[in-house]
Each structure stands twice: as C-alpha cells, then as structure tokens.
Amino acid sequence: MKNILKKVLVLLIVGLVAVLLYVKLALPNVGKPEEIKIEPTAKRLERGKYLATSVSVCMDCHSTRDWNKFSGPLVDGTLGKGGEVFDQKFGFPGTFYSKNITPAGIGNWTDGEVLRAITSGVNRDGKALFPVMPHAHFGKMDREDVYSIIVYLRSLKPIENIVSDSKPDFPMNFIINTIPQKAEFSKIPSKSDTVAYGAYLFNAASCSECHSKQEKGKPIAGMELAGGFEFRMPTGGIARSANITQDRETGIGKWTEKDFVERFKVYADSSYVPNTVGKGNFNTTMPWTMYSKMNAEDLKAIFAYLKTVKPIKNNVVKF
DSSP states (O other): OHHHHHHHHHHHHHHHHHHHHHHHHTOOOOOOOOOOOOOOOHHHHHHHHHIIIIISOHHHHHSOBOTTBTTOOBOTTOTTOOOOEEOGGGTOSEEEEOOOOSHHHHTTSOHHHHHHHHHHOBOTTSOBOOTTSOHHHHTTSBHHHHHHHHHHHHHSOOOOOOOOOOEEOTTHHHHGGGOOOOOOOBOOOOTTSHHHHHHHHHHHTTHHHHHBOEETTEEOTTOTTOBOOEEEOTTSSEEEOOOOSSOTTTSSTTOOHHHHHHHHHGGGSTTOOOOBOOTTSOOOOOOHHHHTTSOHHHHHHHHHHHTTSOOOOOOOOOO
16 A cells, blocks of 8 residues: 555656646747738837827836826836836735837847737747736737837837846746737727727726736636725835726716716826825826826727626725
C-alpha cells in the first residue's frame, strides 16, 4: 500500500510539473503577429487620436497623471511615455509597469506586433501582458479602429523613457500566460442603431472593467456594472466606482440623457480647472478630463445602451 501511495504521489507531482511547464513554455498561444503595414492616412490619425485620448483612453495609463489634482489629469509632455506603476499596494498580484508607447518605445515594433499586443495581450517577444490594459475589450473592436490607434501612436512625440519589466507574483507568473486570447474583431454598428453603437463604444472604453466589483480578477456574477470596485488612491484613501445600472435609488435610473452628457461635459468647459486634492481627501481614478472630450453623440449612444442594463441595487460608498 505504501508503495502504491508513493507511485501515485510521484505521478501527481510529474503531472503537475508537466502542466506548469506547458503553461510556462507553450502559452500564451495566440498566433504569430500579422504581417501588415498600416497606411498612416489623415483620417486614421484623426480617428486614432480621438479613440486613444477620449474613448479607449490609452493615454490614461501610458502617460503621467497628476494625482495631486482631482481626477489625475495628464501631465504635459508625458503623452505615451509609460512608467505608471501598478503594484501590490494597489492590490495587483505583482509589479506591473505601463510601457513606453511613443516611437522611442515601440518604434522598432512592426504594426502586426503592436496590433497583437493591443488586441491579444502578447508583446513582441511572445510574453503575456497583464490585463491592466484591457486587451480582451480591444480585441472586440473594429480592426480599422485599432489600426487608427496604431497610426496615432506612431505620430506621438518620441520620449526616451526606459521602463522596467513587469514582475508578476506567484502564482500569477503562471496564470498570466493563460489570459491572452486571439482577437475577435467586430464591425462598428451604424450610428442609427443607437443602442448597438453605444454598446460598441462602451466596450471600446472598457467601462465594465472599473464599474464591476471583482473577485480574483473576475466580475462577481449578478453584480455587473453595479460599481464598488476599489482603487487605493496615491493621495490616500479608497475610491470606489459608481453603480451605473438602472437602479433608481443606488444607480443612474433617474438620470436623463442630458444629465449623463453634462456629467462629462462639465470637465471640458474652458473655465474648468482641476482642484488640488489634499492628502486623504476625495479623489477618483475616473479620467473625467479625457472622457469629457468624447463627442455628445457618442455619449448619448453610451447612455442609450446603459438604459438597457438591468437595475441592480448596490449602495456604493464612493470614498
């Protein structure tokens, strides 16, 4: 009996080692980068700038934000330089750095390598990227929209900034390889189909990532978009995302389209100046000054989509 148990234990250990080796060496497996060359047209540049700075807000994490000001507006001269840290003190399973996505950082990447990184979460060396960047959402966008973002990134002012390699903790250093998935591109719905178009923008902005409370990196079933996701603020305290379901008491069920649009557009007013935030005082990670530059038509479409979201009662203490 003792010999049998030993053999079973050995088999289990060998099996576990085999699985770990497979995960570490064979994954991620999303295919090779495409051999493409994206033509940098003026139309793509304009669309890419709009998406990267106002909808998908790539510049949010890949630039420097001034956390001494409300909503952490971007610091001038840092667009795309990378270096933002997402580590254990903010609840992450490791230390992760946003990459330099200016031509000084990815100038030697091919368009196919950049496309794969954005939409599948695998860098040019075949290594998995931790989904602080919501590549699963970007992989569902219209291919042409992602092409436009890449054209815009190529146009950024090169900023020399060497960013450290990210270091996931155990067991995330194994789990991370199982996260990347092949992109499943979609087509932008017609603007006349307001709800479908709003749903597309909602995904492109990855709103669900922050507005759904999570456990072990996955949204809690039945609490989607009900808010409560926690952010440890650099200036102290914990901010929580708002409930954006149609619950009339704890969500936005009483909001009108005008209320929704104005909630964003107040930060685009030329007279708006972000308040200085004292240590431990209310602040938010919501990049209001970036989203405020979305055009009103797009904001109205997102609101139309949110009107279809089921109400979930969840009273969030925002800070």
